[in-house]
Amino acid sequence: xxxxxxxxxxxxxxxxxxxxxxxxxxxxxxxxxxxxxxxxxxxxxxxxxxxxxxxxxxxxxxxxxxxxxxxxxxxxxxxxxxxxxxxxxxxxxxxxxxxxxxxxxxxxxxxxxxxxxxxxxxxxxxxxxxxxxxxxxxxxxxxxxxxxxxxxxxxxxxxxxxxxxxxxxxxxxxxxxxxxxxxxxxxxxxxxxxxxxxxxxxxxxxxxxxxxxxxxxxxxxxxxxxxxxxxxxxxxxxxxxxxxxxxxxxxxxxxxxxxxxxxxxxxxxxxxxxxxxxxxxxxxxxxxxxxxxxxxxxxxxxxxxxxxx
Numbered sequence: 001x002x003x004x005x006x007x008x009x010x011x012x013x014x015x016x017x018x019x020x021x022x023x024x025x026x027x028x029x030x031x032x033x034x035x036x037x038x039x040x041x042x043x044x045x046x047x048x049x050x051x052x053x054x055x056x057x058x059x060x061x062x063x064x065x066x067x068x069x070x071x072x073x074x075x076x077x078x079x080x081x082x083x084x085x086x087x088x089x090x091x092x093x094x095x096x097x098x099x100x101x102x103x104x105x106x107x108x109x110x111x112x113x114x115x116x117x118x119x120x121x122x123x124x125x126x127x128x129x130x131x132x133x134x135x136x137x138x139x140x141x142x143x144x145x146x147x148x149x150x151x152x153x154x155x156x157x158x159x160x161x162x163x164x165x166x167x168x169x170x171x172x173x174x175x176x177x178x179x180x181x182x183x184x185x186x187x188x189x190x191x192x193x194x195x196x197x198x199x200x201x202x203x204x205x206x207x208x209x210x211x212x213x214x215x216x217x218x219x220x221x222x223x224x225x226x227x228x229x230x231x232x233x234x235x236x237x238x239x240x241x242x243x244x245x246x247x248x249x250x251x252x253x254x255x256x257x258x259x260x261x262x263x264x265x266x267x268x269x270x271x272x273x274x275x276x277x278x279x280x281x282x283x284x285x286x287x288x289x290x291x292x293x294x295x296x297x298x299x300x301x302x303x304x305x306x307x308x309x
Contacts, residue, residue, distance in 0.1 A: 003131075003151075006076070006097070007097070007131055009073055010073060010074075010076075010077070010097060010124055010131070010132070011124070011131060011132045011150050011151075013070075013071045013073050013074065014122075014124060014132050014134065015132075015148075015150070015166065015169070015170070016071075016166050017066075017067070017070040017071055017166075018122060018134045019134065019136075019146075019165035019166045019168070019169050020164065020165045020166060021062070021063060021066040021067070021070070022063075022120045022121070022122070022134060022135075022136040022165070023136060023144075023159070023161075023165045024062065024066075025059045025062050025063055025066075025103070025120045025136075026119075026120045026136045026137075026138030026144060027138065028055075028058065028059060028062065029055045029058075029059050029103075029104060029110070029118075029120065029138065030138050030139065032054060032055040032058060033055065033110060033111075033113065055103070055104055055107075055110065055111075056082070056083050056103050056104045056107060057083055057085050057103075059103035059104060059120060060081055060082070060083045060085055060086050060101060060103035061085055061086050063081075063086070063101050063103060063120075063122065064079065064081060064085075064086030064087055064088065064101070065086065065087060067079070067099065068087055068090040068091075074091070074099065075090055075091055075092060076092055076095055076097070077091055077092060077095050077097040077098060077099045077124070078091060078092060078093055078094075078095045078097065078098040078099070079091040079098070079099050079100075079101070080098055080099070080100040080101070080238060080239065080278065081100070081101040081103070081239070082101065082102050082103065082237070082239045082277055083103060084276070096126055096127070097124060097125075097126060097131075098124070098125050098126070098266075099122060099123070099124050100122065100123050100124075100125065100238060100239050100242065101121070101122050101239065102119075102120075102121045102122070102239040102240045103120060104118055104119075104120065105118060105119045105120070105121050105135075105218070105239075105240045106118035106119060106218065115215070115217070116137070116139035116140050116217060117137065117140065117215055117216070117217040117218040117219075118137065118138075118139070118218070119135050119136060119137040119138075119140075119218045119220065120135075120136045120138070121133070121134065121135040121136070121220070121239075121240060121243060122134055123242050123243050123246065125242055125246075125266060126266075127265060127266050127267045128265045128266070128267070129249075129265075130149075130242045130243070130245055130246035130249075131150070132149070132150045133147070133148065133149040133150075133220075133242070133243040133246045133247070134146075134147070134148050134149075135147040135148075135218065135220040135221070135243060136159070137217065137218045137220075137221060140217050140218060140221065141158045141159070142158065143158060143159045143160060143161050144158070144159040145157065145158055145159065145217075145218070145221050146158075146159055146168075146169055146172065146221075147218075147220040147221045147224050147243075147247070148169055148172075149224070149243070149246045149247050149250045150250075151250070152250050153174045153250065154174060154175045154224050154247055154250045154251055155169065155172045155173070155174050155175065155224070156175065156220075156221045156224040156225050157172050157173075175224055175225070175226075175251065177251060177252060180225070180226040180251070180288075181225075181226035181227075182226065182229060182288070182289055183208075183226055183227055183228050183229040184206070184207045184208045184229055184292070185207075185208045185210050185222075185227070185228045185229055186199075186202050186207050186208065186209050186210065186228070186229060186230050186231060186232055186287070186292070186296065187210050187212075187215060187219045187222075187223075187228055187230070187231040187232070187233075188202065188209055188210065188211055188212075188231070188232045188233070189211075189212050189231075189233055189234070190233050190234030190235055190236065190283075190307070191234045192234075192307070192308075192309075195211045195212055196211045196213075198211075198232070198300075198303075199211040199214075201299060202232065202296070202299065205295055205298075205299050206295060207229070207292060207295060207296070209232075210228075219231060219244060220243055220244065220247065223244055223247050223248065223288075224247050224251075226288075229287055229288060229289055229292050230244075230248060230253070230285070230286045230287030230288060230289075230292055230293065230296065231244050231284075231285075231286045231287075232258075232283065232284075232285050232286075232296050232300060233283070233284050233286070234283050234305075234307060235272070235279045235280065235281060235282065235283070235305075235307040236279060236280055236284050237272075237275075237277045237278065237279050238266060238269060238277075238278045238279065238280060239277065239278075241280075241284065242266070244286050245264060245284075245286055248286045248287060248288050251288045252288060253286070253287050253288035253289065253290070253293065254286070254287070254290070254293060255284055255285070255286040256284070256285055256286075256293065256297060257282045257283065257284060257285075258282070258283045258284070258285050258296065258297045258300040258301045258303070259282055259283070259301055259305060261297055264280065264284050264286075266280060268280065268281060269281075272307070274308065279307075281305065282305045283300050283303060283305060285297050285300065
């Protein structure tokens with residue numbers, strides 16, 4: 001895929017400014033996690049979706065202000081953020097390029113202190129593809145774990161706080177597709193109370209379905225490294241899911257809607273008022289291995305696309 005000049009400049013600017021910003025945001029979130037910071041505000045009925053903390057709002061404020069002040073080129077993008085705070089008016093609502101933020105991905109596990117798979121993340125996309133992705137999981141590993149994707153390059157590995165974040169990531173080796181491995185583990189989420197039943201259905205057809213409560217960490221480094229092969233997500237939100245799509249496509253895989261097998265895009269979204277977030281419709285299957293992708297599509301093509309039955 002050839003990049004337009006603005007896309008190239010945006011990627012370069014994000015590669016410079018986003019790593020330190022996400023590292024700072026992760027450090028702040030780690031400190032806030034030590035306290036009781038739960039908030040009320042969402043009512044979808046799913047604990048995975050409804051978890052909201054002061055850290056979500058604080059980290060988002062830092063990310064939005066940091067992008068606003070880091071480089072004027074970011075003002076030429078739309079900004080979509082999972083929470084409703086920050087100086088979003090500094091960005092161009094009419095732009096074809098969108099920077100999306102998830103200040104705390106995995107908020108339930110973050111707030112309940114039940115795992116280390118939470119992450120701070122952002123990505124840059126158009127209506128049809130994702131151009132840049134960066135994820136920092138501050139508590140996966142001794143000093144955190146990075147995952148980055150741009151072009152056909154995917155990187156993942158441990159952080160090193162003694163080296164500036166931008167330099168550390170720039171020198172991190174890319175994933176070698178030939179040695180990456182091919183896991184049968186598939187992450188499932190969004191099926192409300194049926195997450196575990198749906199994961200068992202995936203296992204029954206020869207893959208290995210993993211429900212949210214059984215995840216060993218953040219899906220993004222696990223997918224990039226080959227420890228997971230893909231995901232099956234009901235009505236994904238537009239703040240975190242596109243990163244999994246990006247990683248899979250960069251590694252030669254794909255993300256498709258199960259009802260028609262067509263590549264997922266972002267031309268149509270809907271506001272989930274219960275969860276107070278934007279989603280894309282339907283069920284999305286994502287995998288690096290084409291055979292695994294076909295298995296997921298064949299299995300789920302007749303499942304209901306309605307999130308709240």
